Amino acid sequence: MKTTISQVSQYTGKEVTIGAWIANKRSSGKIAFLQLRDGTGFMQGVVVKAEVSEEIFQKAKSVTQETSVYVTGIIREDERSPFGFEMGVTNVEVIHEAVDYPITPKEHGTEFLMDHRHLWLRSKRQHSVMKIRNEIIRATYEFFNKEGFAKVDPPILTGSAPEGTSELFHTKYFDEDAYLSQSGQLYMEAAAMALGKVFSFGPTFRAEKSKTRRHLIEFWMIEPEMAFYEFEDNLIVQENYVSFIVQSVLENCRLELGVLGRDTEKLEKIKAPFPRITYDEALKMLHEKGFDDIKWGDDFGAPHETAIAESFDMPVFITHYPTSLKPFYMQPAKDREDVVLCADLIAPEGYGEIIGGSERIHDQELLKQRLEEHGLENEAYKWYLELRKYGSVPHSGFGLGLERTVAWISGVEHVRESIPFPRLLNRLYP
Known part of the structure; x- marks a missing residue:
């Protein structure tokens, strides 16, 4: 079932696929956290090594900022998130890999940001x-x-x-x-x-x-x-x-x-x-x-x-x-x-x-x-x-x-x- 981040509250406990971009990511050994955005909102996707194939886990760990993907997973409530939901990811399909995206999580000057509006x-x-x-x-x-x-x-x-x-x-x-x-x-x-x-x-x-x-x-x-x-x-x-x-x-x-x-x-x-x-x-x-x-x-x-x-x-x-x-x-x-x-x-x-x-x-x-x-x-x-x-x-x-x-x-x-x-x-x- 394809849906959007803004609509995931309708699919709690169900598996869905969302077309998204990787806004950011971090990983810690056996878990990768993907910050997903799809235009309608932002949501975290959690990839647990023990729950997916080695290929999917390595893909999640190596995916670059602003790469476009189809992400599939189970929607669950998350009280820690301001959004209230997250995805337990079961599959990641790369659509297009972004290389050297210029706006990184570090600080940038206003002129630089305006040049890249x-x-x-x-x-x-x-x-x-x-x-x-x-x-x-x-x-x-x-x-x-x-x-x-x-x-x-x-x-x-x-x-x-x-x-x-x-x-x-x-x-x-x-x-x-x-x-x-x-x-x-x-x-x-x-x-x-x-x-x-x-x-x-x-x-x-x-x-x-x-x-x-x-x-x-x-x-x-x-x-x-x-x-x-x-x-x-x-x-x-x-x-x-x-x-x-x-x-x-x-x-x-x-x-x-x-x-x-x-x-x-x-x-x-x-x-x-x-x-x-x-x-x-x-x-x-x-x-x-x-x-x-x-x-x-x-x-x-x-x-x-x-x-x-x-x-x-x-x-x-x-x-x-x-x-x-x-x-x-x-x-x-x-x-x-x-x-x-x-x-x-x-x-x-x-x-x-x-x-x-x-x-x-x-x-x-x-x-x-x-x-x-x-x-x-x-x-x-x-x-x-x-x-x-x-x-x-x-x-x-x-x-x-x-x-x-x-x-x-x-x-x-x-x-x-x-x-x-x-x-x-x-x-x-x-």
Whole structure:
């Protein structure tokens, strides 16, 4: 009977065959211990010399790291293992022998590991991060489908920019200028006017020359947009969504969180509602913490966001930023023209902003004015303005950066580990 490591609990006491790779091995005279991985998980195979032929035992002792094999044996429970099961091996069939595998159990530098990212993904740590990433994606679809959202795919090649062109990758689109998308938001607003509640999930690109642990050149965004949703409605969707994905990871990825050494008690506290503070309150908090140089109208950097997050054990919304700091499409507050109805959601433990969102301007004349103030050509945004010409309604949306969210929930320090093949300022390989 062929099966996978993730399914062996169904076969306790039975003999099965698993296609796997040798992640590691050790032997002590009369027993060989094979650390098996098959993509679905990791499990130990135990080969006892007295229970197999000499040929099988010698094969088990000599098999090299990352050699691919078919391993046959009896599944049994093992309380000492975090996985809970092991295999009593009866046969080992080598499929392909790996020679001089470059990533050994010793320590390797980050650059070396990044140069071998295509192989580093096989490690137990990286496997765990990718499984958590996959669970967040799965839970995202579950949440929005359950809430009545329609999935819409905005274009990656665009003729205009939602936040200006300074950090966009430029390309030629036959005889026109085009850009790699930095956000699908404008198109999602159009989709919301047709379908009510929509979300997208796709790659976005920022030509930002940043080397921090929070930044990637190419990353993935989840971008919901909702017709007839005002500012407070938007915040409620965000906190419910983030709570849902965190609790889904806790429920379905306990083993992976354990491999990463993640403090799950911190994650168990992540349940809506989340605290809210205004930009003005955040500024006062920073002054009290000794950040005397920052003044009203300055944007918050990583140290400021971290300092604010230290006062909370849950994600915190910072709302009502100065108009001058935010993109052209954000709705001004009713009682203050100098701030907009926006919020950044700051993750705990120093992971920074994971969501940016706002109520969108729904008045055509005000939007025209804002486009002019930002020096953006009205012609390129003609279709976007027409959304306000034909049955405009209040609407809101947000964007969640997947990689920062994966990094926070899994507890890894750098976002380069939260995406399969990271694109960094000086890295386009592999």
